[in-house]
Amino acid sequence: MAVLISVERAALALGTAQVLDGVSLGVAGGDRIGIVGRNGGGKTTLLRVLAGDRTVDSGRVARLGGATVGVLTQDDTLDPSATVREVVLGDRAEHVWAGDARIRDVLTGLLGGIDAPAVGGLDSTVDGKSGGERRRLGLAQLLVDDPDVLLLDEPTNHLDVEGVAWLAEHLVRHRSRPDNALVAITHDRWFLDAVATRTWEVVDGQVNGFDGGYAAYVLAKAERERMARVTAERRNNLLRKELAWLRRGAPARTSKPKFRIDAANALIEDVPPLRNDVELMAFATTRLGKDVIDLLDASVAVGDRVLLDRITWHLAPGARIGIVGVNGSGKSTLLRALAGEVPLASGKRKQGVTVRIGHLTQEVRELDRLADKRVIEAVEEVRKVTVLAGKEVTASTLAKRLGFPGPRQQTRVRDLSGGERRRLQVLRILMDEPNVLLLDEPTNDLDIETLTSLEDVLDGWAGTLLVVSHDRYLLERIADEQVALLGDGRVRQLPGGVEEYLRLRATITPSYAVSAPSSAAAPSASQPSSQRQREGSQEEPSALTQGSPASAPTATPAEQREARKVMARVEKQLSKLAQREEKIHAAMTEHVSDHAKVLELNTELRGIVDEREGLELEWLEAAEVLES
Template sequence: MANLLSAERISLTLGTRHILDDVSLGIGGGDRIGVVGRNGGGKSTLLKVLLGTQLVDDGRVTRVGGLTVGVLSQDDRLDPAATVAQAVLGDLAEHEWAGDPRIRDVLHGLLGGLDLAALGGPDATVGPLSGGERRRVALARLLIEDPDLLLLDEPTNHLDVEGVQWLADHIVQRRTRAETAVVAITHDRWFLDAISTNTWEVVDGRVEQYEGGYAAYVLAKAERARVAAVTQERRDNLLRKELAWLRRGAPARTSKPKFRIEAANELIKAEPQPRDDVALARFATTRLGKDVIDLLDATITVGDRTLIDKQTWRLAPGERTGIVGVNGAGKSTLLRAIAGQVPLAAGKRKEGRTVQLAYLTQEVRELERVAGWTVIDAITEVKSYTMLDGKEVSASQLAKRLGFSGPRQQVRVGDLSGGERRRLQLLRLLMEEPNVLLLDEPTNDLDIETLTSMEDVLDGWAGTLLVVSHDRYLLERMCDRQVALLGDGRIRELPGGVEQYLQLRHEQSRTPDARPASTSPSAAATAPTAAATAYTPAQQREARKDLARIEKALTRAGEKEERLHEQMVAAASDHERVASLSAELRELHDLKDELELQWLEAAEIVG
């Protein structure tokens, strides 16, 4: 494909910071490029250079004639006096947008339907909208305009799991013209992997370029380090742990990440699992005992709305659960009720005697008291040493693991960025040595490098973990199970993970009056609810036979997969042989996915 835009040997210095240093790159037709890098590293500035609003000191940026460019920036440029319809549709006549399936898809995917009811109707003005709603309006307008080159700065901000899924599908399926391209800055690793044909990393004035999305980027970056003959200590780093998780996935989930990293097999052969769940659960039990926090027949209300209706949830020692759900369903309120900060309208909350709870909220006001302190002083106020992964860790060591280098530990808290304040909040909580940790949207304002560091730290933390997040990758990475709030007052177990949640929401959207059958997490594994399907003893016996058969087939498939990986490593220099083995491996993955779905169906019948 021909280049739509080229940057040749561009350099840019802002103040004393060298943002770009002799960088050359190109954007071709059909490219979908994800841009990653640390906060403050120059990603947004690079987008401004590509847009032409930021001049460079040296080099040049050229575009093909007639190229249209649209940008979603982090600055709000909407006219507050305009109606939502005007802001989104501009001067388009009703018959123009109503008759265009692409525009209708954007309106439905981002604004809740053709009548824009989600934002108060087409005559509502932009001014009173929340920041998230204004962001959706700006994104919808840009996608409807459909420029040749889309420049997106954190497009998934304020989008829930469904919104991120929709946007990824829209970009991949609707942006198919050969003369179009997308460049997106994102910290959402699932989104990055779903849309990207290439990944750019902005680091130290350079733009490192990789083929593929996040999984391929992690693999290529680790391989570059290996080829450069780095020390064994550097080989044993976060990238290798991340690869180990990407390669192995979670065995109990039906919906694995779409990416497969066959080539990483040799690189991570000796790498242990990111965390030893059995050992952590055992340690968590010794710290917590059998009783953690129970919500018994609990009802939670806000005003005249019932968010949770007569649900029972018994948290287990070492449980790692992600909570997903529609906006307004009560995810944060549920966390506060578990923490004891919201009284139950009915039912009972029980807390074990040994519970030491820590709660990361979405607010950073708690740091105002220490705004004049240095980072290290704000941490050591809590404690100077803590236990992590069975080892004593100093406040300074833990701070370094979460991105606060030695000099950065001496910065005043009031001078920190939003992402740094978020990290400091988590650090102070971890220094308290809690055994129950509640995290409400922990990924806010964090870059990918910091996210992987946070996950690495929590891999070695033994306790009960509950996470509310729209970050699909984080939920799959950090949690062993997911539950959903679908707005019907119930807590729904998701053995199929986020993919099952999206399927349930799709079914719910087709039958909006239907209340999906649901069970509370404590009861899901033991007995069907009154509304559940009743199966005959003969059906259950047959299902048990199916389970045994499927489990044997999965074992055989796993053994065959290992053999194929070994053969691919041995035939690394024979491209035709590797291609043949790759095709065989893809068929095997499809078979395993189908077997896992069959296993879940049989398990549901067995009960």
């Protein structure tokens, strides 16, 4: 694969911070690279260096002659007077872009089709568009232009779950050629796993490379840390023996640890569950009692538009619910209705006497009055000590867990970044000891490390939890069930989680190219209000009354036998691939100083990875036949 951009021994300082310190890396054709790291750690600066928008203090940055580079920044650079057509399609003749399936896919996936209803039509102007609409226009412009190297800074911002799924599928399909590449900064871990073939971690002026997406990155990083701990523990015990070997003139030998499945299993075999659901449920019931919040035949309207139409929903103590839906469908309104912050057009809202609500909204203006306070003062203003996972935790300790180390706790609130202000909001809410937690897009402006810390905190939090988010990884990580709002005023249960939501949306709105297994169950429909009222009194955990799902088609015995044969064949092929991969890793270790040989072996390794992905997909399709 041709190297499209290469960076050699690059160093760059911003003020007193060394953002890049002797970094060497390359972007080759066919690469899909995800960049992760702490906020302020240098991710965007690295992207600007790759784009040529920022020069390095020392070192060398080279680009393949003739290679085009396109950049999606977080800044709005669109001309307000330009039309959507001019921004996205440029001067292309209509017969040119209308006849190009790739361009039509972009218009459909990001703007809602040729008439672009999502942004007011192709002939509408940029002026007056929302920030999210401008963001989608900028992304659509880049995807239509299709540069050789695509550099994206947080491309999933302002996209819903469905839009993120479409973007991932589009990039995998169009960014796998040997003549193009993708580099994306993202905190969306599902997107990172779905798209990236490599992950770069920017930390302390260095860029550490890992094969694979987020899951592989986490596992490989854990393995590195484990090896470092083992090495440190053994070093003192081996020093005398090592010195004796050296005195006898033993030749120096080095080895490079390989990433193995066995090592991965060893890492996780003794790991306890993410959370003790039984214990948390018991504690939540003790804190909340039997009654939490009920919406009884409730409707909410904004002007002439009905956002919630006669919903009956019983929230149970300890329920952990993720909420997905199209933009503007009423997800935030649903949280506000549950919190009692918006009046109901009809119906009733009931709240248990012991309920204490903590509501994280998308607004940060509530911190304006605390601008002159230090972070720790703003947290301790709420409470100095709280209880988490059955243990007392001080404000300072919890602040440290959520990314405010000792010195940073002395920072004035007015000097915090957007992500830090978001963290402070969460801290203050948790310190207030709510037993019902409503989180509206909690991942906004948070880096992956902070997200992981927040999830760890929520694992030990006992109470009823509802989360609105487009972060699919977060929803599947912390919620035990999901519901969907589709813009029709109803709330639908999703027994199949986010995958079921995407299949449902694909049947309703084919504008998003989301693949769905043929065995997908049909979505359930809401019942008439009279039936909901009759069943609303049933005591079910977080009962959302609605109709029974339609039955999924059942595979015939012959189809099931064929599926078993396919799975057995694929498993044998995967075993052989694993053996080939192990041999290549061993060969790379032996030829570590032979750059040409390593590149040759790496190309062979990439072929194995691609072949394995195809086989795994074939196995999953066969498994779905057996499950139907």
